[in-house]
Amino acid sequence: MAKYLLLKHYRGAPDPVNNVRMDQWTPQEISAHMQYMRDFAARLEETGEFVDAQALAPEGTFVRYDGEGRPPVTDGPFAETKDLIAGWMVIDVDSYERALELAGELSAAPGAGGRPIHEWLELRPFMTEPPTVTE
Amino acid sequence: MDEGLLRDLTPGVLAVLVRRGADFAAAEDAVQDALVEALRVWPADPPRDPKGWLVTVAWRRFLDAARADAARRRREDRVEEEPPPGPAPAVDDTLQLYFLCAHPSLTPSSAVALTLRAVGGLTTRQIAAAYLVPEATMAQRISRAKRTVSGVRFDRPGDVGTVLRVLYLVFNEGYSGDVDLAAEAIRLTRRLAAAIDHPEVAGLLALMLLHHARRASRTAPDGELVPLAEQDRSRWDTAAIAEGVAILQGALSRDRLGEFQAQAAIAALHADAPAAEETDWVQIVEWYDELVRLTGSPVVRLNRAVAVGEADGPRAGLAALAALEDTLPRHTAVAAYLHERDGDLATAAGLYAEAARRAPNLAERDHLTRQAARLNARLRG
Numbered sequence: 209m210a211k212y213l214l215l216k217h218y219r220g221a222p223d224p225v226n227n228v229r230m231d232q233w234t235p236q237e238i239s240a241h242m243q244y245m246r247d248f249a250a251r252l253e254e255t256g257e258f259v260d261a262q263a264l265a266p267e268g269t270f271v272r273y274d275g276e277g278r279p280p281v282t283d284g285p286f287a288e289t290k291d292l293i294a295g296w297m298v299i300d301v302d303s304y305e306r307a308l309e310l311a312g313e314l315s316a317a318p319g320a321g322g323r324p325i326h327e328w329l330e331l332r333p334f335m336t337e338p339p340t341v342t343e
Numbered sequence: 344m345d346e347g348l349l350r351d352l353t354p355g356v357l358a359v360l361v362r363r364g365a366d367f368a369a370a371e372d373a374v375q376d377a378l379v380e381a382l383r384v385w386p387a388d389p390p391r392d393p394k395g396w397l398v399t400v401a402w403r404r405f406l407d408a409a410r411a412d413a414a415r416r417r418r419e420d421r422v423e424e425e426p427p428p429g430p431a432p433a434v435d436d437t438l439q440l441y442f443l444c445a446h447p448s449l450t451p452s453s454a455v456a457l458t459l460r461a462v463g464g465l466t467t468r469q470i471a472a473a474y475l476v477p478e479a480t481m482a483q484r485i486s487r488a489k490r491t492v493s494g495v496r497f498d499r500p501g502d503v504g505t506v507l508r509v510l511y512l513v514f515n516e517g518y519s520g521d522v523d524l525a526a527e528a529i530r531l532t533r534r535l536a537a538a539i540d541h542p543e544v545a546g547l548l549a550l551m552l553l554h555h556a557r558r559a560s561r562t563a564p565d566g567e568l569v570p571l572a573e574q575d576r577s578r579w580d581t582a583a584i585a586e587g588v589a590i591l592q593g594a595l596s597r598d599r600l601g602e603f604q605a606q607a608a609i610a611a612l613h614a615d616a617p618a619a620e621e622t623d624w625v626q627i628v629e630w631y632d633e634l635v636r637l638t639g640s641p642v643v644r645l646n647r648a649v650a651v652g653e654a655d656g657p658r659a660g661l662a663a664l665a666a667l668e669d670t671l672p673r674h675t676a677v678a679a680y681l682h683e684r685d686g687d688l689a690t691a692a693g694l695y696a697e698a699a700r701r702a703p704n705l706a707e708r709d710h711l712t713r714q715a716a717r718l719n720a721r722l723r724g
Contacts, residue, residue: 209451209452209455209474209516253479253480253483254483254487255483255484255487256452256456256476256480256481256483256484256487257480257484258476258479258480259475259477259480260477300452300474300475300476300480301452302451302452333703335702335703335704335705335708336516336704337516337517337518337704337706338568338704338706338707339515339516340514340515340554340555340558341514341515341550341554341606342571343571343609343610343613343646343649
């Protein structure tokens with residue numbers, strides 16, 4: 209078994225095929241999109257492959273240590289940030305091929321005109337525990 | 344209360360229910376209920392006959408569930424009130440459960456989950472925690488697995504090989520949580536070995552014991568990986584090694600070599616060396632040759648290249664490595680090690696850093712990064 213992160217970007221991924229901003233969709237198209245995502249997650253729960261799904265607010269704050277006894281420094285958000293994560297889904301699957309298949313399915317979520325968005329999702333394997341038998 | 348003892352009884356109880364005519368999925372649910380009940384009741388009121396107690400409670404639960412089911416479907420004739428006497432318990436009931444839970448129609452992860460629950464007697468929550476997935480996900484995985492094998496007849500022998508692969512997965516790939524999966528794998532393999540006389544089952548048990556014996560020395564207190572050559576051999580579990588070697592010798596004397604026996608033989612040769620320098624690498628290379636013949640696995644060839652590097656020098660190891668695809672996991676790490684042994688520190692440092700970037704787990708990545716840092720510090724003088 210291997211865990212994978214399916215990363216959805218606000219910015220930073222290549223343009224999708226069906227590239228219309230969400231605020232230009234009809235309300236029904238937005239509902240259909242949300243329903244697709246919920247159904248997808250529910251199906252993964254049933255197959256025993258679902259681990260987690262979360263969405264992130266688009267705007268965040270940069271924080272860093274500023275020395276002993278001083279409060280942390282904050283900065284941002286930066287309008288020019290190239291890579292912005294929108295959310296993720298974590299799956300636990302038997303193979304890389306299965307992870308690809310599921311990512312492809314999620315990318316087919318409907319957008320404008322009810323057609324698949326063909327959105328680019330980033331697939332990242334989790335680090336595992338080291339195996340016991342190595343030689 | 345000894346939870347291990349309780350779990351040892353699980354497959355036997357399950358087998359009784361199935362033999363009485365309960366379908367596998369329903370029987371398994373009922374046994375789980377009985378185990379939970381036992382955990383609640385036994386500490387204050389331990390039964391004289393634990394297995395009999397479990398059978399009684401599980402059978403009652405099964406009947407209750409079946410009755411509720413029957414009422415729902417208005418089919419009252421599905422289950423007999425009194426269990427038929429049935430044949431005397433067969434020795435290989437447990438064995439049949441192993442076969443069922445590792446059935447080839449299951450994916451590896453499903454087979455692992457079902458084996459841990461139905462044979463191992465672990466709860467869904469424990470299995471979910473051991474594999475870091477939500478309990479609901481693991482529950483679905485297990486119930487799907489049960490549905491998949493529910494049509495499988497319980498009276499036909501299965502393939503020992505599939506069972507061994509599942510147990511090997513439990514031993515080798517898991518997380519270090521509350522449930523000690525390696526110990527659990529050993530427990531299950533030990534019981535399998537008691538149920539069936541098969542040299543590869545013995546081989547796998549020996550392999551597990553020999554690797555488990557080195558466990559305490561494999562990681563430093565801060566979690567750092569300690570390579571075999573640098574392990575404190577005085578911390579190896581000599582009793583486990585002695586047992587593993589004895590089991591392996593018994594298996595090898597049957598003259599039906601298989602991959603687990605060959606792997607165990609390699610582990611035994613490592614265990615046998617009082618110091619890393621005294622390792623019999625020539626013999627280890629010979630065992631790797633056997634393993635290549637048995638499996639043809641590229642990973643085995645990679646490990647063989649390491650052994651060749653020790654037996655015949657790093658140049659020979661690098662030559663063996665050159666014949667292999669460099670996309671293999673750990674290929675770069677092995678190349679780094681052999682170049683270092685060959686005295687080419689600059690190349691080795693670069694390869695260690697590259698190997699660290701490709702490492703599939705944190706412990707290995709950190710170890711490789713430290714190797715690169717160590718060589719870079721030396722190169723800076």
